[in-house]
Amino acid sequence: MRGTNRRTTVLSVLVVATLVLSAGCIGLSERSLPDGLAGYAGDPDNPYGDRNITVAVTATDSERSFAPLVADAADYWETRGERYLNYSVNVTFVANESDPDIRVSFVPRIDRCGEVESAAGCAPEITSPSQTGETVGVRALDNLSANSTVRVLEHEFGHALGLGHGDPPRELMATHTTLTSLPKPNASERALAWNDSTLSVFVTDDVSAAEREGIDHALDYYDRGAEGHVPKNVSFRVVSRFENADVVIRPAERSPCGPGAGSCGSVFGSDSDGDGALETYTRLEIVYSGLDADAVGWHVARWLALGFGIENESAYPPVLRETTGHDERRGDWWR
Ligand SMILES: [Zn+2]
DSSP states (O other): OOOOOOOOOBOOOEEEEOOOOOOSOOOSOGGGSOGGGTTOOSOTTOTTTTSOEEEEEEESOTTSOOHHHHHHHHHHHHHHHHHHTSSOOOEEEOOTTSOOSEEEEEESOOOEETTEESEEEEOOOOOSGGGSSSOEEEEEESSBOHHHHHHHHHHHHHHHTTOOTTOSSTTTTSSEEEOOBSOOOOGGGSSOOSSSSEEEEEEOTTOOHHHHHHHHHHHHHHHTTGGGTSOTTOEEEEOSOSTTOSEEEEEOSSOTTOTTOOEEEEEEEEOTTOSSSOSEEEEEEEEEOSOOGGGHHHHHHHHHGGGGTOOSGGGSOGGGSTTOOHHHHTSOTTO
16 A cells, blocks of 8 residues: 545535526506605616615624625725716615614524525625615624625625516626635544444445455444544444445555556545635545555555544554554454
């Protein structure tokens, strides 16, 4: 075994930032305006009239300062209103307790926004003065990075100021974008980098009986805690389908790890904070090639460690270190 050939596929979180909640658009005829707005003589393109648009900010998480991020998003529209909205936007920030035109709320979750589940932001599409009599609610997740928070707010303000999906600026008003969260601990810093402590294992059926015996010893060894190197609650469940298995173990005719390499492992997962390191693992693949059948268990055990954040040689259980001798690897190392 040599080299680790560790691939980490980054699956950035694709969060939907959207939504059109406008119901029953009434248009701009005088008759359809509510009483309070009768005689309204402002810019017909501006559903808020010519007045300053007042914005208040509330957050469940009181530790984080969101106001500068909201101000950045408001700036975006103050400089581009004429171009994309046909009216100029002037935003004034007001106290939370007041009766603002728009209230921006930062929340830990947005389970539903119209027809979209798990959105990053949500706002109604405001196209008529009849919709601005009451405070317009804009929501955004409170755990996004600063850049992504501003990005989501710019999009949601776009809706609150009258734009729909696909309207220019098209990139901003697209339904999907790639966002990053606030920094999260990396997999190697977590007690367990998987979402569930029971890992499903798929072993391909071209494994010989002797190899399979060794693989079972390796799994048992981790089931028992790998001499204190993995959390006690970790267990394995062998499954018959490749698709959703957490761990895949398979032999290969030719090593995918480079010539001479007896085995290799790769972890895959998500990097939602975009720092280039995975936070959680969704798959561990272990491949071996050209090994004696009675050495397969040891190699598999060595690579299982990768799935538990063991990366430095000194962090491995002593029996799984590279210094383990030829005979010992083929012996009862798991006992
Ligand atoms: Zn949207």
